[in-house]
Amino acid sequence: MKLPALVDACAQLSSEEISRYSRHLLIPDVGLNGQRRLKSSKVLVIGAGGLGSPTLLYLAAAGVGTLGIVDFDVVEASNLQRQVIHRQSTLGQAKSDSAAQAIADLNPFVNVRRHTLRLEPENALALFAEYDLILDGTDNFATRYLVNDACVLAGKPYVWGSIFRFEGQVSVFWEQAPGGAGLNYRDLYPEPPPPELAPSCSEGGVLGILCASIGSIMATEAIKLITGIGDTLLGRLMVYDALDMNYRQIRLRRAPDRRPITRLEDYQAFCSGVSQAPVTVPQVSAMELSRLMREDPAAVLIDVREQTEWDIAHIQGARLMPKSDQLAGQLKALYASDTPLVVHCKSGARSRAVVLQLQALGFTQVQNLQGGILAWIDDVEPDLPRY
Amino acid sequence: MPVFVSVPTLLRSYTQDSKRVQAQGTTVREVVDDLERRYPGIRSRLMDVQQLHRFVNLYLNDEDIRFLDNLDTVVADRDELTILPAVAGGAR
Numbered sequence: 001m002k003l004p005a006l007v008d009a010c011a012q013l014s015s016e017e018i019s020r021y022s023r024h025l026l027i028p029d030v031g032l033n034g035q036r037r038l039k040s041s042k043v044l045v046i047g048a049g050g051l052g053s054p055t056l057l058y059l060a061a062a063g064v065g066t067l068g069i070v071d072f073d074v075v076e077a078s079n080l081q082r083q084v085i086h087r088q089s090t091l092g093q094a095k096s097d098s099a100a101q102a103i104a105d106l107n108p109f110v111n112v113r114r115h116t117l118r119l120e121p122e123n124a125l126a127l128f129a130e131y132d133l134i135l136d137g138t139d140n141f142a143t144r145y146l147v148n149d150a151c152v153l154a155g156k157p158y159v160w161g162s163i164f165r166f167e168g169q170v171s172v173f174w175e176q177a178p179g180g181a182g183l184n185y186r187d188l189y190p191e192p193p194p195p196e197l198a199p200s201c202s203e204g205g206v207l208g209i210l211c212a213s214i215g216s217i218m219a220t221e222a223i224k225l226i227t228g229i230g231d232t233l234l235g236r237l238m239v240y241d242a243l244d245m246n247y248r249q250i251r252l253r254r255a256p257d258r259r260p261i262t263r264l265e266d267y268q269a270f271c272s273g274v275s276q277a278p279v280t281v282p283q284v285s286a287m288e289l290s291r292l293m294r295e296d297p298a299a300v301l302i303d304v305r306e307q308t309e310w311d312i313a314h315i316q317g318a319r320l321m322p323k324s325d326q327l328a329g330q331l332k333a334l335y336a337s338d339t340p341l342v343v344h345c346k347s348g349a350r351s352r353a354v355v356l357q358l359q360a361l362g363f364t365q366v367q368n369l370q371g372g373i374l375a376w377i378d379d380v381e382p383d384l385p386r387y
Numbered sequence: 388m389p390v391f392v393s394v395p396t397l398l399r400s401y402t403q404d405s406k407r408v409q410a411q412g413t414t415v416r417e418v419v420d421d422l423e424r425r426y427p428g429i430r431s432r433l434m435d436v437q438q439l440h441r442f443v444n445l446y447l448n449d450e451d452i453r454f455l456d457n458l459d460t461v462v463a464d465r466d467e468l469t470i471l472p473a474v475a476g477g478a479r
Contacts, residue, residue, distance in 0.1 A: 050476075141475045155423065164476045165396050189473040191441035197397075198475060204396075206476060239471065250449055250471070324400065325428040 001235050003174075005228025006157065007132050009036035011065060017109055017128070021063050034227040035063060039109075041226045042217040044068040044131040046119060046147060046367055048099040050206060051137025051161050053085035054215030055222070060103040062223055067103060068113040068131055071095040082208030087249055099320035119143055121264035124150035133225055134158035135218055141192035142267040148173065148185040152261045157234075160185060161218045163206050166215035166242040171252065172221050172233040175261075183235060187255040191270045196353040202387075203346055205308065210242055253273055281355045283370040284342055286379040293317055299340045301304045302331065304354050305373070309346060315376055322349050337362045344369035344376070346387075347359070390418050390462050393469045401429040410468075415445060416458040418468060433470065434458070442473040 013021070014034060024030045024038075043064050045052050048071040060067060073095050075086045081094075090098035096114040103112050115127065119138075128134060128150050136147045136158055144160075151158045157174035175182040192198065217238060224230045237250040284292065292299050303314060304323040314320070321327055323345070335341065343365060345351040351368050358366045369376065377384045389409040394402050402408050410425065412418035416465050423430035438458065445452045446469040452460045462468070 139476055141473070144475055162474045163477055164474045167396055167474075169471075169474065188444070189442050192475075193440070193442040193473055197442075198473075204476075248449070248469075250446060250451070253451070253454060256453060325431075 002175070003177065003225065003234065005037055006225050007037045007041040007227075009033045009040060011036055011039040013039060017232070020107075020109070024062070029229045030227060034229065035140070037227050038063045038223065039065040039268070041133065042068070042130065042131045043133045043135060043222060043226075044064040044070065044115075045135045045137065046143070047068045047136070047138040048083070048085060048095040049073070049079065049137060049139065050082045050163060050208075050211040051157070051215045051218060052099070052135070053083040054212045054281065055137065056099055056103060057106065057137055058219040058254070059222060060107045062219070064110065064222075066111045066113065066131075068127075069096045069099050070115040070117065070127070071099070072118045073272055076180065076386075080199050082206065082211045084212075089349055091243045099270070118266060119146060121146060121150075121267065124264065125154055128154040128156050131156065133222055134246055135222060136160050137218070140271070141198055142271040144185065145192060145270060146264065146267045149261050149264055151175070152184050153264065159218045159221045159225070159233075159287050161214045163210050165205055166207050166210065168210055168240045168242075170214055170217045170221070170233060170238045171236065172225065174234055177234055181235060183252055183254060186261070188237065188252055190255055190257070195272055196347055197272075201306075203309070203350075207242060210240075213240055230369070279356065281352055281359070281368050282366070283348075283368040285370050286376040289342055289344075289369055289376070290380045292340075296340060299342065300335060301369075302341060302343045302354075303373075304343055304351050305345050309387070312387050313373060313377065315344070315373060315381075318334055318344070323349060323354060327354060328361055332359060332361050332363075335363075338364050341366040342369055343367070345372050347374050348373040389464065390468055393467065394419065394476045395470050395472055397472050397474070398429060398432055399479065401426040401432070412462060413470065414458065415447065415452055415460045415462060417460070418462060432472075437445065444471045445469070446471060 021035050024035050041064050045056050048069050053226045075090050075093055075098050086098045094116050096116045100112045100114050103110055132170040134156050152175040155176045159169045159172050173184045175184045221233050224232050235252050237252050239248045301318040303320045306322050310320045343351040343354045348371055355366050355368045377386055392408050392410050394406050410418045410421040412421050448467050
Protein backbone atom coordinates (compact mmCIF):
# COMPACT_ATOMS: atom_id res chain seq x y z
CA MET A 1 0.00 0.00 0.00
CA LYS A 2 1.19 3.49 -0.86
CA LEU A 3 1.70 5.58 2.24
CA PRO A 4 2.72 9.21 2.77
CA ALA A 5 6.28 9.83 3.97
CA LEU A 6 6.59 9.00 7.64
CA VAL A 7 9.26 11.60 8.40
CA ASP A 8 9.56 15.27 7.50
CA ALA A 9 12.72 16.51 5.82
CA CYS A 10 13.96 18.63 8.74
CA ALA A 11 17.68 17.94 8.74
CA GLN A 12 20.07 19.58 6.27
CA LEU A 13 22.87 17.67 4.52
CA SER A 14 26.48 18.81 4.68
CA SER A 15 28.49 18.85 1.47
CA GLU A 16 30.32 15.75 2.70
CA GLU A 17 26.99 13.98 3.16
CA ILE A 18 25.80 15.09 -0.27
CA SER A 19 28.83 13.37 -1.80
CA ARG A 20 28.37 10.28 0.32
CA TYR A 21 24.72 9.85 -0.58
CA SER A 22 24.99 11.04 -4.19
CA ARG A 23 23.76 7.73 -5.67
CA HIS A 24 20.54 8.21 -3.72
CA LEU A 25 20.30 11.89 -4.62
CA LEU A 26 20.48 11.00 -8.31
CA ILE A 27 17.29 8.92 -8.05
CA PRO A 28 14.45 11.38 -8.68
CA ASP A 29 12.10 9.52 -6.29
CA VAL A 30 14.55 9.92 -3.43
CA GLY A 31 16.46 13.10 -4.24
CA LEU A 32 17.69 15.61 -1.73
CA ASN A 33 14.35 15.68 0.03
CA GLY A 34 14.20 11.92 0.50
CA GLN A 35 17.76 11.86 1.80
CA ARG A 36 16.92 14.63 4.28
CA ARG A 37 13.96 12.55 5.44
CA LEU A 38 16.31 9.61 6.00
CA LYS A 39 18.70 11.80 7.98
CA SER A 40 15.80 13.13 10.04
CA SER A 41 14.46 9.65 10.79
CA LYS A 42 14.88 7.63 13.98
CA VAL A 43 14.67 3.87 13.54
CA LEU A 44 14.72 1.32 16.36
CA VAL A 45 16.01 -2.15 15.48
CA ILE A 46 15.10 -4.83 17.99
CA GLY A 47 17.66 -7.61 17.99
CA ALA A 48 21.17 -7.12 16.54
CA GLY A 49 21.16 -10.73 15.41
CA GLY A 50 20.43 -12.51 12.15
CA LEU A 51 17.93 -10.00 10.78
CA GLY A 52 19.18 -7.00 12.72
CA SER A 53 22.72 -7.32 11.32
CA PRO A 54 22.02 -6.67 7.63
CA THR A 55 19.21 -4.20 8.32
CA LEU A 56 21.38 -2.11 10.64
CA LEU A 57 24.27 -2.08 8.17
CA TYR A 58 22.11 -1.08 5.22
CA LEU A 59 20.11 1.51 7.12
CA ALA A 60 23.36 3.01 8.41
CA ALA A 61 24.86 3.06 4.94
CA ALA A 62 21.65 4.59 3.57
CA GLY A 63 21.96 7.52 5.94
CA VAL A 64 19.24 6.94 8.53
CA GLY A 65 20.08 9.69 11.01
CA THR A 66 19.41 7.87 14.27
CA LEU A 67 19.59 4.12 14.76
CA GLY A 68 18.58 2.54 18.05
CA ILE A 69 19.75 -0.98 18.83
CA VAL A 70 18.00 -3.14 21.42
CA ASP A 71 19.93 -6.24 22.41
CA PHE A 72 21.03 -7.67 25.75
CA ASP A 73 23.04 -10.57 24.31
CA VAL A 74 26.77 -10.93 23.73
CA VAL A 75 28.44 -11.98 20.48
CA GLU A 76 29.11 -15.73 20.33
CA ALA A 77 31.03 -17.77 17.79
CA SER A 78 27.84 -19.46 16.55
CA ASN A 79 26.47 -16.02 15.58
CA LEU A 80 29.14 -15.25 13.00
CA GLN A 81 27.76 -17.61 10.34
CA ARG A 82 25.03 -15.02 9.65
CA GLN A 83 25.25 -11.98 11.93
CA VAL A 84 27.51 -10.06 9.61
CA ILE A 85 27.60 -6.86 11.65
CA HIS A 86 29.69 -8.66 14.30
CA ARG A 87 33.31 -9.70 13.97
CA GLN A 88 35.68 -12.32 15.31
CA SER A 89 37.32 -9.42 17.12
CA THR A 90 34.08 -8.53 18.95
CA LEU A 91 33.36 -12.01 20.34
CA GLY A 92 32.22 -11.70 23.92
CA GLN A 93 31.20 -8.03 23.60
CA ALA A 94 27.64 -6.85 24.00
CA LYS A 95 25.94 -7.09 20.60
CA SER A 96 24.71 -3.52 20.97
CA ASP A 97 28.32 -2.33 21.44
CA SER A 98 29.66 -4.52 18.64
CA ALA A 99 26.96 -3.30 16.24
CA ALA A 100 27.46 0.33 17.27
CA GLN A 101 31.16 0.03 16.54
CA ALA A 102 30.51 -1.47 13.08
CA ILE A 103 28.08 1.33 12.27
CA ALA A 104 30.54 3.99 13.41
CA ASP A 105 33.16 2.44 11.12
CA LEU A 106 30.72 2.42 8.22
CA ASN A 107 29.05 5.79 8.57
CA PRO A 108 30.09 8.35 11.20
CA PHE A 109 27.09 10.53 10.30
CA VAL A 110 24.74 8.08 12.01
CA ASN A 111 23.81 8.73 15.60
CA VAL A 112 23.66 5.32 17.32
CA ARG A 113 21.75 4.76 20.53
CA ARG A 114 22.58 1.56 22.36
CA HIS A 115 19.83 0.00 24.43
CA THR A 116 21.55 -2.91 26.13
CA LEU A 117 18.47 -4.29 27.73
CA ARG A 118 15.76 -6.88 27.38
CA LEU A 119 12.62 -5.41 25.88
CA GLU A 120 9.88 -5.70 28.51
CA PRO A 121 6.31 -4.46 28.87
CA GLU A 122 7.68 -1.99 31.42
CA ASN A 123 10.12 -0.28 29.05
CA ALA A 124 8.73 -0.84 25.55
CA LEU A 125 6.30 2.08 25.27
CA ALA A 126 8.71 4.75 26.49
CA LEU A 127 11.41 3.40 24.19
CA PHE A 128 9.19 3.21 21.10
CA ALA A 129 8.00 6.78 21.71
CA GLU A 130 11.56 7.99 20.91
CA TYR A 131 11.47 6.54 17.38
CA ASP A 132 9.56 6.93 14.11
CA LEU A 133 9.75 3.32 13.00
CA ILE A 134 10.47 -0.04 14.61
CA LEU A 135 12.11 -3.09 12.99
CA ASP A 136 11.44 -6.43 14.62
CA GLY A 137 13.98 -9.18 14.05
CA THR A 138 13.71 -10.96 17.39
CA ASP A 139 13.76 -14.68 17.97
CA ASN A 140 10.77 -15.57 20.09
CA PHE A 141 7.03 -15.17 20.13
CA ALA A 142 6.86 -13.43 23.51
CA THR A 143 8.96 -10.51 22.24
CA ARG A 144 7.17 -10.46 18.89
CA TYR A 145 3.74 -10.07 20.46
CA LEU A 146 5.17 -7.48 22.84
CA VAL A 147 6.62 -5.50 19.91
CA ASN A 148 3.33 -5.74 18.06
CA ASP A 149 1.17 -4.62 20.94
CA ALA A 150 3.56 -1.86 21.97
CA CYS A 151 3.63 -0.56 18.39
CA VAL A 152 -0.16 -0.55 18.33
CA LEU A 153 -0.33 1.36 21.62
CA ALA A 154 2.47 3.75 20.63
CA GLY A 155 0.91 4.29 17.18
CA LYS A 156 4.13 3.29 15.40
CA PRO A 157 4.52 1.38 12.15
CA TYR A 158 6.86 -1.56 12.18
CA VAL A 159 8.61 -3.84 9.76
CA TRP A 160 8.41 -7.49 10.71
CA GLY A 161 10.58 -10.32 9.45
CA SER A 162 10.98 -13.93 10.40
CA ILE A 163 13.22 -16.77 9.25
CA PHE A 164 13.57 -20.53 9.65
CA ARG A 165 15.95 -22.81 7.77
CA PHE A 166 15.39 -21.84 4.10
CA GLU A 167 12.16 -19.85 4.44
CA GLY A 168 11.37 -16.33 5.47
CA GLN A 169 8.40 -14.03 5.85
CA VAL A 170 8.25 -10.22 5.82
CA SER A 171 5.52 -7.65 6.21
CA VAL A 172 4.73 -4.18 7.50
CA PHE A 173 2.21 -3.64 10.26
CA TRP A 174 0.71 -0.33 11.32
CA GLU A 175 -2.52 -0.25 13.21
CA GLN A 176 -2.94 3.50 12.75
CA ALA A 177 -2.15 3.55 9.02
CA PRO A 178 -4.04 6.30 7.16
CA GLY A 179 -7.31 5.48 5.46
CA GLY A 180 -8.44 2.82 7.94
CA ALA A 181 -6.09 0.32 6.35
CA GLY A 182 -4.41 -0.50 9.65
CA LEU A 183 -3.27 -4.00 10.48
CA ASN A 184 -1.28 -5.60 13.21
CA TYR A 185 0.44 -8.96 13.62
CA ARG A 186 -2.53 -10.41 15.49
CA ASP A 187 -4.54 -10.07 12.30
CA LEU A 188 -2.15 -12.59 10.79
CA TYR A 189 -1.71 -14.86 13.80
CA PRO A 190 -4.05 -14.06 16.70
CA GLU A 191 -2.16 -16.33 19.10
CA PRO A 192 1.31 -17.86 19.36
CA PRO A 193 1.88 -21.60 19.11
CA PRO A 194 2.57 -23.51 22.31
CA PRO A 195 6.32 -23.51 23.01
CA GLU A 196 6.84 -27.15 22.05
CA LEU A 197 5.54 -26.36 18.53
CA ALA A 198 7.67 -23.24 18.15
CA PRO A 199 11.22 -24.26 17.28
CA SER A 200 13.77 -21.49 17.11
CA CYS A 201 16.71 -21.11 14.76
CA SER A 202 18.94 -22.11 17.67
CA GLU A 203 17.35 -25.56 17.52
CA GLY A 204 16.22 -25.91 13.92
CA GLY A 205 18.95 -23.99 12.17
CA VAL A 206 18.89 -21.27 9.54
CA LEU A 207 20.75 -20.68 6.30
CA GLY A 208 22.96 -17.70 7.12
CA ILE A 209 22.30 -15.90 3.84
CA LEU A 210 18.56 -16.06 4.45
CA CYS A 211 19.14 -13.25 6.96
CA ALA A 212 20.35 -11.04 4.13
CA SER A 213 17.46 -12.02 1.84
CA ILE A 214 14.85 -11.13 4.42
CA GLY A 215 16.84 -8.33 6.10
CA SER A 216 17.30 -6.55 2.79
CA ILE A 217 13.53 -6.53 2.24
CA MET A 218 13.05 -5.20 5.76
CA ALA A 219 15.53 -2.37 5.18
CA THR A 220 13.93 -1.61 1.80
CA GLU A 221 10.52 -1.32 3.41
CA ALA A 222 11.94 0.93 6.13
CA ILE A 223 13.36 3.32 3.53
CA LYS A 224 10.10 3.31 1.54
CA LEU A 225 8.11 4.11 4.68
CA ILE A 226 10.44 6.93 5.75
CA THR A 227 10.58 8.56 2.33
CA GLY A 228 7.03 7.77 1.20
CA ILE A 229 8.01 6.07 -2.06
CA GLY A 230 6.57 2.98 -3.69
CA ASP A 231 4.07 0.45 -2.41
CA THR A 232 4.84 -0.79 1.08
CA LEU A 233 4.17 -4.33 2.28
CA LEU A 234 1.37 -3.09 4.52
CA GLY A 235 -1.49 -5.48 3.73
CA ARG A 236 0.76 -8.07 2.12
CA LEU A 237 2.84 -10.90 3.51
CA MET A 238 5.92 -11.77 1.49
CA VAL A 239 6.89 -15.43 1.78
CA TYR A 240 10.33 -16.37 0.49
CA ASP A 241 11.65 -19.86 -0.21
CA ALA A 242 15.38 -19.94 -0.88
CA LEU A 243 15.40 -23.51 -2.19
CA ASP A 244 12.64 -22.98 -4.75
CA MET A 245 13.90 -19.40 -5.14
CA ASN A 246 10.46 -17.92 -5.20
CA TYR A 247 8.59 -15.12 -3.49
CA ARG A 248 4.88 -15.41 -2.84
CA GLN A 249 2.65 -12.59 -1.77
CA ILE A 250 -0.33 -13.23 0.41
CA ARG A 251 -2.94 -10.58 1.01
CA LEU A 252 -3.49 -9.63 4.65
CA ARG A 253 -6.72 -8.34 6.05
CA ARG A 254 -8.13 -7.45 9.43
CA ALA A 255 -8.96 -10.65 11.29
CA PRO A 256 -12.69 -11.25 11.46
CA ASP A 257 -12.59 -11.72 15.23
CA ARG A 258 -9.97 -9.09 16.07
CA ARG A 259 -10.01 -7.58 19.52
CA PRO A 260 -8.74 -4.12 20.35
CA ILE A 261 -5.32 -4.01 22.01
CA THR A 262 -5.68 -1.75 25.02
CA ARG A 263 -2.70 -2.62 27.22
CA LEU A 264 0.45 -4.70 27.37
CA GLU A 265 0.24 -8.07 29.07
CA ASP A 266 2.48 -10.80 30.46
CA TYR A 267 3.92 -12.16 27.22
CA GLN A 268 5.87 -15.01 28.79
CA ALA A 269 2.60 -16.37 30.16
CA PHE A 270 0.77 -15.63 26.89
CA CYS A 271 3.33 -17.63 24.92
CA SER A 272 3.67 -20.54 27.30
CA GLY A 273 0.05 -21.66 27.18
CA VAL A 274 -2.23 -19.02 28.57
CA SER A 275 -4.37 -20.51 31.27
CA GLN A 276 -2.21 -23.44 32.29
CA ALA A 277 -0.67 -23.31 35.72
CA PRO A 278 3.05 -24.02 35.47
CA VAL A 279 3.70 -27.71 36.07
CA THR A 280 7.01 -28.62 37.63
CA VAL A 281 8.74 -31.76 36.45
CA PRO A 282 11.40 -33.69 38.34
CA GLN A 283 14.79 -32.55 37.15
CA VAL A 284 18.41 -33.41 37.54
CA SER A 285 21.42 -31.11 37.18
CA ALA A 286 24.25 -31.89 34.78
CA MET A 287 26.59 -32.66 37.69
CA GLU A 288 24.04 -35.01 39.25
CA LEU A 289 23.50 -36.72 35.90
CA SER A 290 27.23 -37.22 35.51
CA ARG A 291 27.33 -38.97 38.89
CA LEU A 292 24.18 -40.98 38.10
CA MET A 293 25.66 -42.25 34.82
CA ARG A 294 28.77 -43.42 36.67
CA GLU A 295 27.01 -45.02 39.60
CA ASP A 296 23.73 -46.46 38.29
CA PRO A 297 24.15 -48.87 35.38
CA ALA A 298 20.37 -49.14 35.07
CA ALA A 299 19.97 -45.41 34.38
CA VAL A 300 18.94 -44.55 30.82
CA LEU A 301 19.62 -41.20 29.16
CA ILE A 302 17.35 -40.32 26.23
CA ASP A 303 18.38 -37.50 23.89
CA VAL A 304 15.25 -36.13 22.18
CA ARG A 305 17.06 -33.68 19.88
CA GLU A 306 17.41 -34.07 16.11
CA GLN A 307 20.13 -36.11 14.40
CA THR A 308 21.84 -32.90 13.20
CA GLU A 309 22.12 -31.66 16.77
CA TRP A 310 23.45 -35.05 17.91
CA ASP A 311 26.13 -34.86 15.19
CA ILE A 312 27.35 -31.54 16.62
CA ALA A 313 27.64 -32.79 20.19
CA HIS A 314 26.18 -35.55 22.32
CA ILE A 315 26.58 -37.08 25.73
CA GLN A 316 28.43 -40.41 25.79
CA GLY A 317 26.00 -43.19 26.66
CA ALA A 318 22.87 -41.30 25.60
CA ARG A 319 20.36 -42.81 23.20
CA LEU A 320 19.11 -40.57 20.39
CA MET A 321 15.34 -40.69 19.96
CA PRO A 322 14.14 -37.42 18.34
CA LYS A 323 10.97 -35.94 19.76
CA SER A 324 7.86 -36.94 17.85
CA ASP A 325 4.21 -37.66 18.53
CA GLN A 326 5.07 -41.33 18.85
CA LEU A 327 8.12 -41.00 21.11
CA ALA A 328 6.46 -41.50 24.50
CA GLY A 329 4.69 -44.63 23.24
CA GLN A 330 7.94 -45.98 21.80
CA LEU A 331 9.70 -45.46 25.14
CA LYS A 332 6.89 -47.24 26.95
CA ALA A 333 7.35 -50.22 24.66
CA LEU A 334 11.10 -50.23 25.35
CA TYR A 335 11.38 -49.59 29.08
CA ALA A 336 9.63 -50.69 32.25
CA SER A 337 7.76 -47.86 33.91
CA ASP A 338 10.07 -47.89 36.95
CA THR A 339 13.25 -47.48 34.84
CA PRO A 340 15.31 -44.49 35.97
CA LEU A 341 15.03 -42.35 32.83
CA VAL A 342 16.65 -38.98 32.21
CA VAL A 343 15.49 -37.06 29.16
CA HIS A 344 17.46 -34.20 27.64
CA CYS A 345 17.43 -31.80 24.69
CA LYS A 346 19.41 -28.63 23.93
CA SER A 347 18.25 -26.42 26.77
CA GLY A 348 15.44 -28.30 28.50
CA ALA A 349 12.12 -27.27 26.90
CA ARG A 350 11.56 -30.13 24.46
CA SER A 351 12.66 -32.75 26.96
CA ARG A 352 10.38 -31.24 29.59
CA ALA A 353 7.39 -31.87 27.31
CA VAL A 354 8.51 -35.49 26.84
CA VAL A 355 8.89 -35.96 30.61
CA LEU A 356 5.30 -34.80 31.08
CA GLN A 357 4.10 -37.29 28.45
CA LEU A 358 6.07 -40.11 30.08
CA GLN A 359 4.63 -39.28 33.48
CA ALA A 360 1.16 -39.46 31.95
CA LEU A 361 2.04 -42.93 30.65
CA GLY A 362 2.95 -44.09 34.16
CA PHE A 363 6.72 -43.66 34.32
CA THR A 364 7.63 -43.08 37.95
CA GLN A 365 11.36 -42.33 37.81
CA VAL A 366 11.65 -39.97 34.85
CA GLN A 367 13.63 -36.73 35.15
CA ASN A 368 14.49 -33.79 32.93
CA LEU A 369 18.11 -32.67 32.49
CA GLN A 370 18.01 -29.09 33.71
CA GLY A 371 19.44 -26.75 31.09
CA GLY A 372 19.89 -29.57 28.56
CA ILE A 373 23.16 -30.39 26.86
CA LEU A 374 24.21 -26.72 27.12
CA ALA A 375 24.34 -27.10 30.91
CA TRP A 376 26.21 -30.39 30.49
CA ILE A 377 28.79 -28.66 28.29
CA ASP A 378 29.14 -25.83 30.80
CA ASP A 379 29.48 -28.02 33.88
CA VAL A 380 30.76 -31.44 32.80
CA GLU A 381 32.34 -31.53 29.34
CA PRO A 382 33.51 -28.03 28.41
CA ASP A 383 35.40 -29.37 25.37
CA LEU A 384 32.19 -30.27 23.51
CA PRO A 385 31.12 -27.65 20.95
CA ARG A 386 28.28 -25.34 21.91
CA TYR A 387 25.71 -24.39 19.30
CA MET B 388 -10.27 -35.04 -6.83
CA PRO B 389 -6.75 -34.11 -5.88
CA VAL B 390 -5.79 -30.90 -4.17
CA PHE B 391 -2.14 -29.88 -3.96
CA VAL B 392 -1.00 -29.04 -0.46
CA SER B 393 2.20 -27.14 0.21
CA VAL B 394 3.73 -28.24 3.49
CA PRO B 395 5.90 -25.86 5.54
CA THR B 396 9.32 -26.87 6.85
CA LEU B 397 7.91 -27.28 10.34
CA LEU B 398 5.54 -30.06 9.28
CA ARG B 399 7.68 -31.92 6.80
CA SER B 400 8.61 -34.52 9.39
CA TYR B 401 5.07 -35.82 8.85
CA THR B 402 5.31 -35.98 5.05
CA GLN B 403 8.67 -37.68 4.73
CA ASP B 404 10.18 -34.30 3.84
CA SER B 405 7.82 -33.69 0.90
CA LYS B 406 7.03 -29.99 0.54
CA ARG B 407 4.14 -30.56 -1.85
CA VAL B 408 1.69 -33.43 -1.41
CA GLN B 409 -1.71 -34.42 -2.77
CA ALA B 410 -4.89 -34.96 -0.81
CA GLN B 411 -8.55 -35.56 -1.60
CA GLY B 412 -11.70 -33.82 -0.43
CA THR B 413 -14.50 -31.47 -1.37
CA THR B 414 -13.93 -29.07 1.53
CA VAL B 415 -10.81 -27.92 3.36
CA ARG B 416 -11.91 -30.00 6.37
CA GLU B 417 -12.09 -33.13 4.22
CA VAL B 418 -8.69 -32.38 2.73
CA VAL B 419 -7.24 -32.09 6.25
CA ASP B 420 -8.93 -35.38 7.21
CA ASP B 421 -7.38 -37.02 4.17
CA LEU B 422 -3.98 -35.56 5.05
CA GLU B 423 -4.34 -37.14 8.49
CA ARG B 424 -5.03 -40.54 6.88
CA ARG B 425 -1.93 -40.22 4.73
CA TYR B 426 0.30 -38.53 7.30
CA PRO B 427 -0.90 -39.50 10.80
CA GLY B 428 -0.42 -36.77 13.39
CA ILE B 429 -0.47 -33.83 11.01
CA ARG B 430 -4.06 -32.79 11.73
CA SER B 431 -3.40 -31.96 15.37
CA ARG B 432 -0.67 -29.57 14.21
CA LEU B 433 -3.26 -27.69 12.14
CA MET B 434 -6.40 -27.76 14.24
CA ASP B 435 -8.02 -28.91 17.43
CA VAL B 436 -11.25 -30.90 17.27
CA GLN B 437 -13.34 -28.20 15.65
CA GLN B 438 -11.28 -25.32 14.40
CA LEU B 439 -7.94 -24.25 13.06
CA HIS B 440 -5.27 -23.30 15.55
CA ARG B 441 -4.90 -19.54 15.81
CA PHE B 442 -1.19 -19.82 15.02
CA VAL B 443 -1.68 -21.59 11.68
CA ASN B 444 -3.24 -20.15 8.53
CA LEU B 445 -4.48 -22.04 5.50
CA TYR B 446 -4.59 -20.36 2.11
CA LEU B 447 -6.67 -21.72 -0.72
CA ASN B 448 -5.11 -20.40 -3.92
CA ASP B 449 -3.61 -17.48 -1.94
CA GLU B 450 -6.88 -16.61 -0.19
CA ASP B 451 -6.93 -16.97 3.60
CA ILE B 452 -9.75 -19.44 4.41
CA ARG B 453 -10.71 -17.29 7.42
CA PHE B 454 -12.17 -14.92 4.83
CA LEU B 455 -13.90 -17.73 2.93
CA ASP B 456 -15.92 -20.40 4.72
CA ASN B 457 -13.09 -21.46 6.98
CA LEU B 458 -12.79 -25.26 7.17
CA ASP B 459 -16.04 -25.60 5.24
CA THR B 460 -14.58 -23.77 2.25
CA VAL B 461 -15.29 -25.77 -0.89
CA VAL B 462 -12.24 -26.88 -2.82
CA ALA B 463 -12.02 -27.70 -6.51
CA ASP B 464 -9.91 -30.15 -8.43
CA ARG B 465 -6.25 -29.08 -8.57
CA ASP B 466 -6.69 -26.24 -6.08
CA GLU B 467 -3.60 -25.24 -4.14
CA LEU B 468 -3.79 -25.31 -0.36
CA THR B 469 -0.91 -23.66 1.52
CA ILE B 470 -0.20 -24.24 5.19
CA LEU B 471 1.55 -21.30 6.85
CA PRO B 472 2.34 -21.59 10.55
CA ALA B 473 3.64 -18.72 12.65
CA VAL B 474 7.45 -18.64 12.79
CA ALA B 475 9.41 -16.41 15.14
CA GLY B 476 13.08 -16.94 14.27
CA GLY B 477 15.25 -13.94 13.59
CA ALA B 478 17.98 -13.16 16.03
CA ARG B 479 19.66 -16.18 17.55
